Amino acid sequence: MPKRVKGYLVLVTILALVAGVLAYSYLPTTFSNTASNNDNPGVGDNTPKPAEASEDPAEMRQHAKEVGANELGQVPILVYHLIGEEEGRWTRTPENFRRDLQELYDSDYVLVSLSEYISGDMDVPEGKSPAVITFDDSTAGHFRLIEKEDGETMVDPDSAVGILKEFGEEHPDFGHYATFFINAEPFGQPQYWKKKLQLLDEWGFEIGNHTYGHQNLGGLTPEQVGDQIVRLQEHIQQALPDFKPNLFAIAQDGIPQEYNSMVSGEINGVKYQHDAVLRWAWRAYESPFHKDYDPYQIQRIQVFQDKGQSTLVSWLDRISAKRYISDGREDTLAFPKEWEEYLKENHGKELLIYDSKDPVRDPGQEAQASQAKGVHVTFSYASSEERWNNIIALTEKQQMNTVQLDVKDESGRIGYLSKVDMAQEIGAGRDMLPIKEMLDQLRDRGIYSIARIVIVRDPFLAQKKPEYMVKNQNGTPLDGGVWVDPYSKEVWDYNIQLAQEAYELGFDEVQFDYIRFPEGRASQTAIYGAKDNRKREEVIADQLRYARSKIGWDKMLSATVFGFTGFAVDDMGIGQRPERMAPFVDYISPMVYPSHFGPGNYGFSNPNAHPYGVIDGSMKDFEPLVYPSGAELRPWLQAFTMGSPRYGVKEIQAQIKATEDNNIDSWLQWSAGVSYPDNMYPLK
Structure with missing residues (x-):
């Protein structure tokens, strides 16, 4: 080539490079506060993608903060069993399954494969969250083929595979990943079982091992476990010769003699090795970068319609303040500083730790709540500094860690001078407690604090505001005027504002008590000023839903229920159904005092x-x-005497042992007189 031509080419190349550099210099050097337009990528969108943005660590942290990134947060791993025509405990209709996908999409989730989740190699856009879908039992509705007139087959659009593929095509930014945990003779239509496995593999779905015969492995030997796993592995290889499932889901939640026999083993010279073992429910699971993450103990969320409400919707709400949210970068790990101590070692990522601008669930507080063991204290009792110090000493001496303190008790009075408008208007506050100093004292000693707020038994509010009082049919006060209207939004706003104040004062948790209708025959025909057409159980559930919407999911919230509601067939006229209330709280606290049960309950003449x-x-x-x-x-639990026998250390410890034998690590002791024996805990 002539030197002149070479010179021109070099000159043109240099000019092009300079122009490119100048053009790039006018691009923004920081991340935008708005998400990119996923529906029209590249159209009217000059926002730099994470990979194009500045590598300045401060700017990267700021960007993570702006999108609310928390890559130590929880991931919903969903499980379905049947896709069929009638909704039920184990069945999801095609229509509702489509709604589930839309709910995930509208809530800024994208589907990732189970293998991607396990490895942590998840390609999730900034501001979005990963979700994993799994199917157990390989039932017919998961994957059905329809025979056409020409002899060819097509996927049934109302089967899970058909719905996933269609939704993925309509929403390419969402994906269609899912893992099918199969047994022998998967998906019905035996003439097509090999073809179906081949198609699943071809289309990017994952196939996992669910034992050959859907075998409950409970108590089985390693050899018996291995036989079930290897038989299915070899069965799958009839359709996919080189395929070895590396994912395993426990059938019927049966745990064998040796847990590790589900992870790996060898039978008759045939080896198996699983990268993950999935258990049953009930919870979202940790990020693969969380220190508590264990790939062999992964739990899932079953999706079904529970009393008219989708469990998926309930769960997405529940984890909203602690969900995994991506910063859009694959080489970094971004999370709020409150979560730093939960980072696992050897994560292999560059860390972006920031101060959160939005409320987030404190995992330390959540862990403390899960181990809460303590006693109830009235504000009258706590008003004495000596008695208050005795409670703290009792708590520490007996290795407990929690105090539940009345904020508003059954009298309707508040133990301190509340700044809530209604409380000030009616004069409900009493200058009895230096509440902030007391809460600081508990916090400094690592003692978990729960604020008790009594809701509908509020004689003080009823007297000061008669329009909220529940009355008999003849217009006289019901039970002397101690009840306020559960239907009333004003009553609930008052108590919610007290709860918000309690959090601001420093309480770790709020517990609503007397969250029900009055009991007794007269209450059934009583006059409730704000009454509407809802059933009583709907009213109580709706009020909790409303309270949670005001309080947010970053706060710990609990509610008490009558002990009888555990076996009652209805709401007993008081509106309490634990399964209707539970979706909106962190803890349900049933008052299971043995003295309150009658002859015959639980098979005892004297419970x-x-x-x-x-x-x-x-x-x-x-x-x-x-x-x-x-x-x-x-x-x-009962720490008082009502009837025979007299309750002391022996009876209290028996209740604690029963609680802990049911794998429940949190309990509270009730004594209206705040009288607790020495040495009731720890158990001897």
């Missing part, structure tokens, strides 16, 4: 004489009502 049996039976009754929502149980 009060059988504290262990009553608590054990109660916890087993409440568990299926509460756990599907993600709420936990924290029972109120």
Whole structure:
């Protein structure tokens, strides 16, 4: 090539490079506060993508803060069993499954494969969250083929695979990933089972092992476990010769003699190795970068319609303040500083730790709540400095860690001078407690604080504001005028504002008590000024939903219920159904005092004489009502005497043991007189 031509080419190249550099210099050097337009990428969108943005660490942290990134947050791993025509406990209709996908999409989730989640190699856009979909049992509605007239087949558009593919095509930024945990003879239509596995593999779906015969592995030997796993592995290889499932879901939640036999093993010279073991429900699971993440103990969320409400919607609300949110970069790990101590070692990422601008769930506080063990204290009792110090000493001596303190009690009075408008208007506050100093004292000693707020038993409000009082049919006050209207939004606003004030003062948690209708026959025909057409159980659930919307999911919230609601077939006329209330609280606290149960309950002629049996039976009754929502149980136990026998250390410890034998690590002791024996805990 002539030197002149070479010179021109060099000159043109240099000019092009200079022009490119000048053009790039006019691009923004910081991240935008707005998300990019995913629907029209490249159209009217000059926002630099994360990979194009400045590598300045301060700017990267600022960007993570702006999008609310928390890559140590929780990930919903969803599980479905049946896709069928009629909604049920184990069945999701095609229509509702489509709604689930839309709910995820509208809530800024994208689908990732289970393998991507396990490895942590998730390509999630900034501001978005990952979700994983799994199917157990390989039932017919998961993947159905329709035979056409020409002999060819097509995917049934109302099967899970058809719905996922269609939704993924309509929303390419969402994806269509899912993992199918199969048994032998998967998906019905035996003539097509090989073809279906081949198509799943071709289309990017994952296939996992769910045992050959849907075998409950409970108590089985490693050899028996391995036989079930290897038989299915070899069965799959008839369709996919080189395929070895590396994902395993436990069938019927049966745990074998040796847990690790589900992870790896060898049977007759055939080896198997799983990168993850999935258990049943009930919870969202940790980020793969969280220190508590264990790929062999992954829990899931079952999606179904629970009393008219989707469990998916409830769960997405529940984890909203602690969900995994991506910063859009694959080489970094971004999270608020409150979460730093929960980072696992050897994460292999550049860290972006920032001060959060929005409220986030404090994982340390959440962990403390899960281990809360303590006593109830009235504000009258706590008004004496000596008695207050005795409670703290009792708590520390007995290795407890929690105090539940009345804010507003059954009298309707408040133990300090509240600044809430209604409280000031009616004069409900009493200058009895230096509340901030007391809460500081608890916090400095690592003692968890719970504010008790009594809701509808409020004689003080009823007297000062008669328009809220519940009355008999003849217009006289019901029960002497101690009840206020559960339908009333004003009543609820008052109590919610007290709860918000309690959090601001420094309480770790608020517990609503008397969150119900008055009991008794007269209450059924009583006059409620704000009454509407809702059922009573709907009113109580709606009020909790309203309270949570005002309080937010970054705060710990609990509610008490009657102990009878664990086995009652209805709301007992008081509006309490634990399964309707649980979606909106962190803890349900059933008042399972043995003295309150009658002859025949739990098989005892005198339940009060059988504290262990009553608590054990109660916890087993409440568990299926509460756990599907993600709420936990924290029972109120009896530390007082009512009838025979007299309650002391032996009876209290029997209740605690029953609670802990049901794998519940949190409980509270109730004594209206704040009288607790020495040495009731720890258990001997």
